[in-house]
Amino acid sequence: MQTTKLHSKNYTELNGHYQLVLPFNFNVLIPKDDSVRLLSHILEGLNYEKLYKAYSSTGRKPAVEPKILFKVLTYAYTNNIYSSRKIESACKRDINFMWLLEGSRKAPDHSTIARFRKDHLKETIDDLFYQLVQYLHTLGEVTFKNLFVDGTKIEANANRYTFVWKKVVQKNEAKMFEKVQACLEEINLTYRSNFKVAKETVLDDLKAAMTYLEEKRHQENIEFVHGIGKRKSKLQKWTEQLQEFYNRQEKYDAHNQLFEKRNSYSKTDSDATFMHMKDDHMRNAQLKPAYNVQIGVESEYVTGIGIFQDRNDIATLIPFLNDIEAKLKTRYLNIIADSGYESEENYRYLEKKEQTYFIKPQTYEQWKKRRFKKDISKRETMVYNPETDEYTCHNMKQLKPVGITHRTSATGYRSEITVYESEDCSDCPHKSRCTKAKGNRRMQVSKLFVEKRQISYKNITTQEGTLLRVNRSIQVEGAFGVLKNDYNFNRFLTRGKTSVKTEFMLLSFGYNVNKLHAKIQNERIGKPLHPLKTA
Structure with missing residues (x-):
């Protein structure tokens, strides 16, 4: 048997003399119902004017045409391929990617893909994504009627x-x-000077003091010394101390600027906030740098995306809906969300926008329990008289309004709170079950919030509300389940809020194409809601 020396970088010398037969047209190798055909058709119809403007007119010609590179990147995300190196490998080996590259084109390298995703898509991905949503609208799949809203936390690409x-x-x-x-x-x-420092002007005050000390140094001809065994003068010690304070204050100012309305951030991705993540099978909360990802879903398609640094969902609803309305140039009729979005500010916003809200009250599940109904300390178990504006407790005592206070939320919203106080709780046999206060029972109530909560409760308990609540669990929570489990997307690859949004929009782009493909193949087109199961 003849052996061949493995010294050449060209491995074709090791192969036998045989010819691989391939058709000249890759089209015949791709099944007629393959999703890549649908994806290519949809993306071919989008307007790429903004994407081409992202490229410099004076630079060299792109290695791969931007429209084709966007097709390749989107198709990679539909197949759970997120790494730029793996996408490069797929372009060289996968016939579907070769077909998207139109056969004769050279496969883009990983740096071209990464640069395209990070630099060129960041300003145009919003436009392309919402063009897809408008395309679904022309098909009749999206009607801008019911928007199911939910959020999840996805780990950032940062040091934990x-x-x-x-x-x-x-x-x-x-x-x-x-x-x-x-x-x-x-x-x-020492110098009979009058230097003062204020918290608002620490840097300026320190700078003025250091300038004064520098002048004193030149006047007294003091030479600064360094090294072991050298004795420093008081002036040198003060100068070095003030310089250290100045440098530290600059760092503190930089930290405070990055915090904005947050309580933490990561050094490796300053846009990421540390949040409690429920990762393991025991649902143990772990503190990790992450982003709060909000999505709006209609007819099982993702129609809106928002990336937030807030740890909870309450403050995200209004900016999220404003962004969707601005991008789609239309407004949804019904907003369906879980109890994490319930607040007086959100209720008032939705009423102002003339949108019907189906938000589950935070106490909805407790209201069903017998223990809650027997809890005499709860406002809901007391009798309220709207004419006299009084509550009647379990001991038949009246809780009357004694004052009004105001409460300001983290977003700056100011709500009016009415304070109620009982007539006399001194001889009440039920006081230990009602309140821990030493004096009379006091209760704070936002009348406006109670009113709006009751409206939302009536909405969700109607037949339509029940159908929408069930579909919210199926559609928006199901979308997150597919994206995080089936697509294995549990951690971002890029850093920074802008890059993270680009990445998630690409993922949702691929998700929507796959969803449309599945609905076509399963003959489910034109079915926006799942019907309720009948017994």
Whole structure:
């Protein structure tokens, strides 16, 4: 048997003399019902004017035409391929990718793919995604009637242990401020100066003091010394201390600017916030850098996307709906969401927009329980008289309004709270079950919130509301289930809020194409809602 030396980089010398027969047209190798054909057809009809404008007119010609590269990237996301290197490999080996590249075109390398995704798509992906939603609207699949809203936390591509906490920064900054004051007092006593420091102008105040010390140094001809065995003068010690304080204050200011309305961020991805993640099978909460991803779903298609840094969903609803309305140039009629979105501000916003809300109250599940109905401390178990604006407790005592206070939310919304107080609880035999207060029972109630909650409760308990609540669980929670489990998308590959949004929009783009393909093949076109199961 003749052996061949494996020294050549060209492995064709190792092959036998045989010819691989392939048709000249790849089209015949791709099944007629393959989703790549549908994807190519849909993407061919989009307007890529903004995408082409993202390329410089003076630069060199792109290695792959942007429209074709977008097709390749979208098709990769429909097949759970997210790494730029794996996409490059698929372009060289997968016949569907070769077909999208129109056969003769050279496969793009991983750096071209990564640069396209990070730099060129960030300004245009919104436009392309909502063009797809409008295309689904022309098909009759999306009618802008029912929007199912939900959110989930997806881990960021950041170090899990590089915490920066707002409370720690504020604590250290306050300690340093006291040291700055003490240092300036020593300088004032020595040089009979009048340096002061304010929290709003720390950097300017430190700079003024350092300039003064530098002038004193030149006047007294003091030479700064360094190294072991050298004795530093007081002026040098003060100068070095103030310089250290100045550098630290710059870092604190940078931290505070990044916090905005957050309590933490990661050093490796400053846009990511540390959130509790339920990852393991025991549902143990783990603290990881992540993004709060909000989606709106209609007829099983993702029609709206928002990336937020908030740890809860309450403050995300209004900006999310405003963004969808601005991008689609239309407004949904019905908004269906779970109890995580319930707030007086959200209720008022939806009424102002003339949108019917189907938001489950946070106490909805508790209301059903016998224990709740027997709990005499709850406002809901008391009798309310709207004419006299009084509540009657279990002991038949009246809780009358004694004052009004206001409460401001994290978003700046100001709500009016009415304070009620019982007539006399001193001899009440049920006081231990009703309140822990030493005096009379007090209760704070937002009348407007109670009114809007009751409207939402009536909406969700109608036949239409029941159908929509069931579909919310199926459609929007089902979409997240597919994206995170079937698509294995549990962690972002890119960093920064803009890049993360691009990545998730590509994922949703692929999800929508796959969903349309599945509905066509299963003959489910034109069925926006799943019917209720009958016994």
